[in-house]
Amino acid sequence: MIQDPQHYVTGVLNRDSLMLAKTITLIESTLPAHQELARTIVDRLLPHTGRSIRVGITGVPGAGKSTFIERFGTMLTAQGHRVAVLAIDPSSSRSGGSILGDKTRMEKLAIDPNAFIRPSPSGGTLGGVGRRTRETLLVCEAAGYDVVIIETMGVGQSETTVASMVDFFLVLMIAGAGDELQGMKKGVLEVADAVVINKADGDNLVRAESAQKEYQSALNMLMPASPNWRPPVLTCSAREGKGIDAIWKTILDHRDKLTESGDLAEKRKAQDLDWMNFLLDDGLRQWFYASPHVRETLPRLRRDVEEKKTSPAAAADSLLAFLQTRNGK
Ligand SMILES: Nc1nc2c(ncn2[C@@H]2O[C@H](COP(=O)(O)OP(=O)(O)OP(=O)(O)O)[C@@H](O)[C@H]2O)c(=O)[nH]1
Ligand SMILES: [Mg+2]
Known part of the structure; x- marks a missing residue:
């Protein structure tokens, strides 16, 4: 696997279908190193x-x-x-x-x-x-x-x-x-x-x-x-x-x-913004559930709600409030 992103960028711009296929393989890969390489390639291709x-x-x-x-x-x-x-x-x-x-x-x-x-x-x-x-x-x-x-x-x-x-x-x-x-x-x-x-x-x-x-x-x-x-x-x-x-x-x-009418440009702009919003929402959610405190506390809070020791709203608030005090300062 070639590591230099420019190699792929040049290949794609030269309409080399093998390099195109290899770039798509990187995009589809679940390996973090491939994903990072793919992101650099896509960024450099963006003007084209x-x-x-x-x-x-x-x-x-x-x-x-x-x-x-x-x-x-x-x-x-x-x-x-x-x-x-x-x-x-x-x-x-x-x-x-x-x-x-x-x-x-x-x-x-x-x-x-x-x-x-x-x-x-x-x-x-x-x-x-x-x-x-x-x-x-x-x-x-x-x-x-x-x-x-x-x-x-x-x-x-x-x-x-x-x-x-x-x-x-x-x-x-x-x-x-x-x-x-x-x-x-x-x-x-x-x-x-x-x-x-x-x-x-x-x-x-x-x-x-x-x-x-x-x-x-x-x-x-x-x-x-x-x-x-x-x-x-x-x-x-x-x-x-x-x-x-x-x-x-x-x-x-x-x-x-x-x-x-300008609708097409607007449509593409709105699609890009929607996609960014989706990625933000998705990223926030993943980051939240992966944080050690949430992983530790959530099971207990679930039990508390099941046993009616706390209300669903209070349970959710307590977890969200914790993140606020921790990261909001
Ligand atoms: N009579 C007739 N049959 C068609 C026409 N277009 C497709 N078919 C037939 O319908 C069947 C399904 O066609 P496909 O092109 O494979 O359909 P598809 O939507 O790609 O199907 P999937 O890949 O399974 O989702 C095949 O037997 C085709 O020959 C048409 O315009 N007229
Ligand atoms: Mg088909």
């Missing part, structure tokens, strides 16, 4: 970041994310773009080894010299996933990828994590999915910049079009995040390659409108 279109894609398993990204990505590289695909909890974590499956579903993109595909390990806390993915996104931008796609499965909480780091959040749906999907929809629709009904082909075309109408009226009832953008509902067939170009046009249209 921010110039990509950041697109988040979510959808339930089987919605067609991989098939869609293959079509979408190859269309973009054919137009001269350089595309990075980062996948949070890819199928590999469920079925143990379908990175191979994904590579076959993205077979053209996987060997495209202008594309970079990186499944990222999904383990650990949501904060950990957020950090790794954010830093990987920045490093990809420094390596000259001008479209960065972050894919996540539409289950659990990772979709809000992804929505909080992209410019455009696309929700891929299919017509006639079961109750499970209905559950996911609500929260996720609120952060969608567009909803796309995939598999609008063959026997499914009519159902996809009626789903489009349903989703559009559901979306119309929500308060848009920006007065300058009303999230549209589109249909596509990733398998047949239909409607893919219209989705890209929508993303560009969104970018133009929000750049002009």
Whole structure:
């Protein structure tokens, strides 16, 4: 393992994909020495970041994310773009080894010299996933990828994590999915910049079009995040390659409108501040619970509350007050 951060920085800026991959490995490492090295590298690359279109894609398993990204990505590289695909909890974590499956579903993109595909390990806390993915996104931008796609499965909480780091959040749906999907929809629709009904082909075309109408009226009832953008509902067939170009046009249209209005710059600023706040909260909490006094006192206080020797509020106050007198002076 090379220790000199500049070695990685130069490699990434020279668009050396091996050095890019090595840098991401450092970012993903749990070893403190690697994390420190990664932080220095990311800091030095920071002036070279921010110039990509950041697109988040979510959808339930089987919605067609991989098939869609293959079509979408190859269309973009054919137009001269350089595309990075980062996948949070890819199928590999469920079925143990379908990175191979994904590579076959993205077979053209996987060997495209202008594309970079990186499944990222999904383990650990949501904060950990957020950090790794954010830093990987920045490093990809420094390596000259001008479209960065972050894919996540539409289950659990990772979709809000992804929505909080992209410019455009696309929700891929299919017509006639079961109750499970209905559950996911609500929260996720609120952060969608567009909803796309995939598999609008063959026997499914009519159902996809009626789903489009349903989703559009559901979306119309929500308060848009920006007065300058009303999230549209589109249909596509990733398998047949239909409607893919219209989705890209929508993303560009969104970018133009929000750049002009200043909303995009504001959105990115707010995302950075939110992330800093999250890190502060997270750091404070970790520091608090790791302090010897808290570790020593907390079990006793818990018992006292259980046995009604003290009230929950008094127990919490006594611990917080202790830290105040100790560190507030
Ligand atoms: N008819 C039709 N089938 C599609 C389309 N897109 C994807 N499929 C099929 O749907 C299945 C799932 O597609 P994937 O691309 O693997 O879906 P995914 O969302 O990546 O799934 P996970 O990785 O498991 O979350 C595959 O059998 C695809 O061939 C489409 O536009 N039309
Ligand atoms: Mg997939």
